Structure formats: C-alpha cells, structure tokens
Amino acid sequence: MSTMDGRAEAPAAGTVLNALATGTGSAFAIDEYVRASVSLGGTNVTGTVAEAPDADTRLIERVAELIIAEYGDGQGATVETDSTVPMAAGLKSSSAAANAVALATLDALDATEAVTRERAARIGVEAARDAGVTVTGAFDDASASMLGGVTVTDNDEDALLVRDEVDWDVVTWTPPEQAFSADADVDRCRKIAPMADLVAELALAGRYRTAMTVNGFAFAAALDRPAGPMVEVLPAAAGVSLSGTGPSYVAVGDRDALEAVVDEWADRPGTIMETTTQTAGARPI
Numbered sequence: 001m002s003t004m005d006g007r008a009e010a011p012a013a014g015t016v017l018n019a020l021a022t023g024t025g026s027a028f029a030i031d032e033y034v035r036a037s038v039s040l041g042g043t044n045v046t047g048t049v050a051e052a053p054d055a056d057t058r059l060i061e062r063v064a065e066l067i068i069a070e071y072g073d074g075q076g077a078t079v080e081t082d083s084t085v086p087m088a089a090g091l092k093s094s095s096a097a098a099n100a101v102a103l104a105t106l107d108a109l110d111a112t113e114a115v116t117r118e119r120a121a122r123i124g125v126e127a128a129r130d131a132g133v134t135v136t137g138a139f140d141d142a143s144a145s146m147l148g149g150v151t152v153t154d155n156d157e158d159a160l161l162v163r164d165e166v167d168w169d170v171v172t173w174t175p176p177e178q179a180f181s182a183d184a185d186v187d188r189c190r191k192i193a194p195m196a197d198l199v200a201e202l203a204l205a206g207r208y209r210t211a212m213t214v215n216g217f218a219f220a221a222a223l224d225r226p227a228g229p230m231v232e233v234l235p236a237a238a239g240v241s242l243s244g245t246g247p248s249y250v251a252v253g254d255r256d257a258l259e260a261v262v263d264e265w266a267d268r269p270g271t272i273m274e275t276t277t278q279t280a281g282a283r284p285i
C-alpha cells in the first residue's frame, strides 16, 4: 500500500439503552465489521459503499473531510467502505462506517498517533450530525464501536460515563427492511423517559443484560415494533432487545442456550448473524 493510502476496520454494535428518550445511551461492540479504504489525492472527497452503489455517501465523505481539515493539507480523497453489517438496521453500521473512515483517513495521512481513538470517534459523531443521519449524535454507538466493549454515554454532552468489558455470545436477527434513525418518532421515545432512566440505572450498576431487556420492551412499544420476537426468545437469552430504532433484534447469553434463539428467529424472514462481543474496538489494518 502506498503511503497515501489507509485502511481500517470498526465493529458494529448492539443496543443496551436507546438514547432517543433521554440522551443517555449504551451499546456494546460485536465481532462484525465495516472496513474502509482511503486514497488521498485530487481536490474533492468522493465516497462509495461497495455493496450498495446507491447508498447515501455524505456521512463517510464528511468524516474524511473533517479529518483532512484538521490533520491534513486540504487534499481530496476517495473513500470506500465494505461491510457485512446491514445498513440502517439498528446494528450501528453508520457509527462503524464513520469510525473506520476516520481511522483509515488518519492512516493515509500517517497521523494515527496524533489523535486518541476517543477524539476520532467524536469527529465521526460531528460528521453524523452534519450528514443528518442521527438524532442525538449517537456517541453511545460511536464509542462502543471505537473502543470495543460496552459503553454508557451522555449524548447531549458527548461524555463517556462508563466503558466496561463483557464476554457474551450474541445473535442478531434483521428483518428484510430498513429503518433510518433520522426518521424515528422521537416524541414518542421521549414519553418513555422514566423507563430509560430505569435502564440507565441498571446499566450503570453493570446489569447490562437486564437493562437491555427492559430497553427492548420499552422501545418496541414506543417505536411500534413487535415485542413477539423478544418474548419468544427470552427464556433462552440472558438479555434481548430491539437494537437501536430497529428493525434488528439482538440477544446475548451462552452459545448453547442461544441455539434456541437461532431456531426461533430462523423461522422468520431476514438474516441472522451468530457472533460474540468484541473488546478491541476499531483499528487500522
């Protein structure tokens, strides 16, 4: 690879607490990735999503622009992401894409040592706000993807309240549809703030799996998503939730017990991923 090129990967994540009710959110990284390649050159920044030629590329272009404005010399770049994570599905592919592009751009500029990963995640959040793909900025999802493990954040302040490490097996199910966070019914989410406060209390006490289950039932109700996929698998899972604004659901527990979750969700249309939590976070590759 030439010194003008950079490459990085960032993990997707699942939800413990959706931040749309109160601004406090929590998420955990999973072992599925968005990868980004950046080539410096020219005068414009242009982005492509390998598996979705019609996708909105403003987020990844804005991330590269902000990184180049701060750590480069105003040069252009071509940016490409490729991923196994479904887009606009609640599994935080937008946060993972922003993080992967931020680190790949720094890698291309030979500037990975000049910036902490937390700072790089905050630049991704700024880009997500500029691109209009987020409600709160989603620093919960961005920090979980960038740092790995579980994080609890205050998205109003972009403050990291907790980072912790967990070791769970994970199953995700994504129905065959998309739900853009920017289209979510935020007013209805705000109405369940007392439930979100309870979920935050559980998460801050380290009871992440109970927290995510309470989150799942509360936000399924607020976002008008079915609770059935959670009810059916709860006996087998240590925790289950609607992830983000959906449509995906995520269950955690031990691999053997989660087989029953896979069996239940496999009868439904859509895609299933069997994975684990991830603690290393995002990195140049």
Ligand SMILES: Nc1ncnc2c1ncn2[C@@H]1O[C@H](COP(=O)(O)OP(=O)(O)O)[C@@H](O)[C@H]1O
Pocket: 034, 049, 055, 056, 057, 058, 059, 060, 081, 082, 083, 086, 087, 088, 089, 090, 091, 092, 093, 094, 095, 097, 133, 134, 179, 180, 181, 182, 244
């Ligand atoms: N792999 C990707 N590459 C480039 N941009 C992406 C990628 N994934 C998501 N995005 C951007 O994020 C938007 C979707 O964000 P959002 O609705 O928050 O979904 P998610 O829950 O998957 O993060 C897309 O319209 C696109 O702009």
Ligand SMILES: O=C(O)C1=C[C@@H](OP(=O)(O)O)[C@@H](O)[C@H](O)C1
Pocket: 015, 017, 018, 019, 020, 025, 026, 089, 090, 091, 092, 133, 134, 135, 136, 137, 138, 140, 141, 180, 181, 182, 243, 244, 245, 246
């Ligand atoms: O846009 C946002 O501010 C958020 C979107 C949701 O995630 P998804 O993007 O996965 O729906 C939510 O879980 C997160 O806490 C904040």
